Amino acid sequence: MNQPLKNEYEVNEKTIALLALEEDGKIRTKVIEESLSFIVDRTPTKVIDASCRYFGSDLSGRISGTKAITNYTHKSPIVVSGMLKLYYFPTMSPSRVECSWISHNFVRHFSPSATDHRKTMVQFTNDVQEELVVSPGVFSNQLERTAQFRLMYEKRFLSSARHSFVSELSPSTPVR
Template sequence: MVQIEKVEHYYINNHTMVISPNYDPIYQSKIIETNRTVLAKQTPIKIIDSSCIQEGGATLDGRKKAIEIVTKKKVMIPIPVDPSKGIILIPTMKVRHPDCTWIDYCHIKDCQSILGHKNETEVIFYNNQSHKVDLSPSKMHNQVMLAAHVFGYFIKNKYIS
């Protein structure tokens, strides 16, 4: 059985796989980690913003603007919370949409279509857990490829001298 913990504040870490709205007046976010589920009082956007500031001293908006320049996209862009640790979050909707779910790129093993549900995708993680998102498989694949581009942008200097 998965352990559920309730917290006041949550910071994204290497175990964070999914951040989604929880639709509860007190615990507004549900976070799925590799070995536990966390309910947090903050909204997903607040969690991401405070984690961006803590991990690199830049706000969510600052990182979003930087990635808009890198990718030449303005909608549904991945957010590099801590690219040095591989923490790149993929949105399933517009970044500020209250129903947006966020998936950590480096935990994704595969994305599969769900029979009879053309606008839903099952995301399979490396620990063999899965999570259903309201996004077509082709759009989810595009989001994963865009996150890979962002990830590569930040780590390429380690390999190029």
Template structure:
């Protein structure tokens, strides 16, 4: 498969993960289907570009999650709700080994020695330098966000009012 190094990768429903690259030239490796796509753009640049194409920005998505749900670190967020694309970080986004996983591509994850093995729906898998507990917490956070974003609007209005009254987060 040829890679177009001039254009920024666009996250789709087939994207499984975005990993920081250890290469001197490439800055990210994208796992899509059975392919690895190497990019000269950082994972955050890829995420931001995809958010923009789907109608927002990375900082806008983060701000919405931070303000509405009270999550301040390792913020999972939506890329595109219509295509059900949600990405979750496996560690602080400031760390070079942070992997971004696509929520609906994950089949299971488990601790293996000092790393977490993540298997995707197509049977492929990767090892990431995070614990299974951390991935589990991120997976649960993302599922809570998805459930709340997909609530009928009457429940969202009620929840927003309750959150404003309490002055706290709802997670």
């Protein structure tokens, strides 16, 4: 690639995917945003961890939080920022350097790759298509688990907001 490598990056509302890319024998991250893409000289999981830290946690804490809510123990989707609704899921175990991370917000369509049934062709909402090293079944499962996690996570905030106000007794109410 002709563009210089970036050393740091935090995901934001425009981040579509963090894709593992092997260059010069090293795994780097191809960042896809709504209107551009570029390379970061870190693995996708390290970019996700740095992004979680930027928003006040770390990847391990986000994974633990997901497990507490959903009981998912492997390849857990995470919320990088609940306020910004940044939900990501891994394509494989995050302990593998070739793990990519996909934003739940930007997947338009996916299908089996035309060249390899063990890969998935993903079309994002900006019409960019990428072939990912993940089976369509696993990709579908990860997308569904992220949707379920998102629903459960956001529901907690809605119910907390409803129950956060404690009414005080009025002076005329007898106390028993």
